Amino acid sequence: MIGIEVLLLFGVVTLLTYCIKYFWNRRRLYELARNLPGHDGLSFIDSIKFLTQISKKDYISKLLNFIKDEAPLTKVWLFNHCFIITKDARIINKIFYTPETYNKPSLLYRIFSKNHALPSLNGNEHKRHRKIINKAFTTKILQQLLNTFDEKSKKIILKIDENVDSGEFELMDYVGVYSLESFGKSNLSYETDYFHSELFDAFYKYMESSMDFMPYLVVGLSHKLLDFLNLGGEHGKIMRSIQKYMDDVIKSNKAQDDKSENSLINLMLDPKFEFTKEEIDDELAMTTIASFDTTSRTISTILMMLGIHHNVQQKVMTEIDEVYSTQTQPDFSLDFLQKFTYLESVIKESMRLFPEGPFIAREPSDDVDINGYLIPKGAVILISIFGMHRDEKYWGSDAHLFKPERFLEDLKFSFAFAPFSGGKRICIGYRYAMNSMKIFLINFLRNYKVDCSTKFEEIETEVSLALSFVNGYKVSLERR
Numbered sequence: 001m002i003g004i005e006v007l008l009l010f011g012v013v014t015l016l017t018y019c020i021k022y023f024w025n026r027r028r029l030y031e032l033a034r035n036l037p038g039h040d041g042l043s044f045i046d047s048i049k050f051l052t053q054i055s056k057k058d059y060i061s062k063l064l065n066f067i068k069d070e071a072p073l074t075k076v077w078l079f080n081h082c083f084i085i086t087k088d089a090r091i092i093n094k095i096f097y098t099p100e101t102y103n104k105p106s107l108l109y110r111i112f113s114k115n116h117a118l119p120s121l122n123g124n125e126h127k128r129h130r131k132i133i134n135k136a137f138t139t140k141i142l143q144q145l146l147n148t149f150d151e152k153s154k155k156i157i158l159k160i161d162e163n164v165d166s167g168e169f170e171l172m173d174y175v176g177v178y179s180l181e182s183f184g185k186s187n188l189s190y191e192t193d194y195f196h197s198e199l200f201d202a203f204y205k206y207m208e209s210s211m212d213f214m215p216y217l218v219v220g221l222s223h224k225l226l227d228f229l230n231l232g233g234e235h236g237k238i239m240r241s242i243q244k245y246m247d248d249v250i251k252s253n254k255a256q257d258d259k260s261e262n263s264l265i266n267l268m269l270d271p272k273f274e275f276t277k278e279e280i281d282d283e284l285a286m287t288t289i290a291s292f293d294t295t296s297r298t299i300s301t302i303l304m305m306l307g308i309h310h311n312v313q314q315k316v317m318t319e320i321d322e323v324y325s326t327q328t329q330p331d332f333s334l335d336f337l338q339k340f341t342y343l344e345s346v347i348k349e350s351m352r353l354f355p356e357g358p359f360i361a362r363e364p365s366d367d368v369d370i371n372g373y374l375i376p377k378g379a380v381i382l383i384s385i386f387g388m389h390r391d392e393k394y395w396g397s398d399a400h401l402f403k404p405e406r407f408l409e410d411l412k413f414s415f416a417f418a419p420f421s422g423g424k425r426i427c428i429g430y431r432y433a434m435n436s437m438k439i440f441l442i443n444f445l446r447n448y449k450v451d452c453s454t455k456f457e458e459i460e461t462e463v464s465l466a467l468s469f470v471n472g473y474k475v476s477l478e479r480r
């Protein structure tokens with residue numbers, strides 16, 4: 001019989017060996033991190049306090065708050081994770097275009113994806129998916145989708161009409177449906193009624209509920225274990241609703257005969273690309289989520305900005321009326337959309353102040369020199385798009401104000417604007433999003449004047465996986 005002492009000794013030796021190996025493998029990380037400027041880091045106790053005492057949705061914004069204005073990079077230790085945080089535009093652009101900083105840290109992206117889809121995939125697997133899925137976003141396909149945006153926006157605007165002269169209402173209830181309907185039709189070849197549905201709720205709450213996982217993932221628990229222990233809170237229920245939707249979408253596509261066009265669903269189900277069931281489910285769900293939250297919140301933000309800044313709204317309306325007075329063809333085209341230059345500057349200014357991707361993260365696949373700073377493999381780089389977009393160094397002393405005119409001038413620091421990120425991992429749907437938002441706004445503003453009782457300085461934002469307004473997106477309408 002083996003004595004308890006022998007077993008204990010064995011356990012201690014195994015643990016010690018593991019620790020020595022762990023610290024030895026990370027010795028470069030510790031050495032290089034020591035030389036980086038910034039915060040000394042949180043102690044073990046402070047890390048526990050960080051994860052347990054602040055609201056889940058504040059994790060990211062609190063981490064971003066560590067940025068020191070005078071230092072281009074700030075480092076913060078949270079448990080055994082070394083975060084390198086920056087809002088410096090030159091460093092951010094270098095990161096976008098450096099092959100060693102192509103990958104995303106699974107620590108953060110595991111929060112909202114099961115790791116089979118573009119937003120969280122890395123390396124060659126990411127490149128393979130991206131090459132195939134890009135076929136759904138070519139100029140030719142985007143041109144074809146304009147009719148869908150036109151049809152779906154007009155349909156939602158008819159519903160919005162019930163709010164005319166009836167006080168303030170929540171824009172997301174309608175614009176969110178527009179986003180889901182147009183994405184459903186164009187990329188999933190699927191139509192259903194999203195209004196006031198459980199499904200709409202699931203998409204609406206997805207990002208926020210994902211944060212429930214954050215403390216568990218930071219201390220190293222896996223998704224499978226979290227599912228098994230039922231620790232995901234409401235997130236599990238939301239995932240089941242979305243999975244059921246994807247099952248319906250796939251079933252309906254299999255029953256359709258015409259598979260000629262390169263829509264996302266057709267590409268994912270094409271046997272020649274050999275996607276697994278998990279990849280199909282995760283890609284379809286993640287792309288729907290990536291398009292839903294971002295486009296609908298940005299449209300809602302823009303309409304609130306116009307409701308607050310009436311002079312800007314007047315200029316947008318004048319532009320729309322002028323362009324339409326010279327327009328002969330009834331359908332939208334890419335060339336036609338280009339004519340709305342002031343509207344485009346309004347969209348850009350709203351995305352500058354309120355970027356829907358407020359932060360982006362990368363994980364170096366090797367030690368890498370970024371503008372003279374050696375960033376160690378194993379660190380997590382947190383890029384604050386929100387911080388860069390509001391930095392007076394790039395945008396002047398009025399950086400905090402809503403002034404679309406700045407985008408009509410030649411921007412000295414145009415590289416400090418990256419609402420869709422940049423480099424090879426730039427948002428795959430950025431042209432889709434711009435077209436979809438423009439068409440909705442044009443159709444909307446041809447019909448209504450918008451007003452908003454919230455003052456610009458009163459808007460409170462939550463910077464989490466996505467950016468949202470704490471008190472929602474409320475406006476009132478008057479017919480033009």
Ligand code: HEM
Nearest residue numbers: 118119290291294295298356357420421425427428429433
């Ligand atoms: C206003 C609208 C949108 C904004 C502000 C936005 C922003 C972003 C940002 C910041 C990223 C992160 C890129 C990175 O980590 O470097 C991203 C990625 C992504 N977006 Fe968007 N997005 C928008 C609309 C859309 C739409 C409409 C779709 C789909 C039709 C979409 C699909 C994706 C996908 C799949 C990724 C992952 C790309 C990859 O890693 O290769 N997004 N987006």
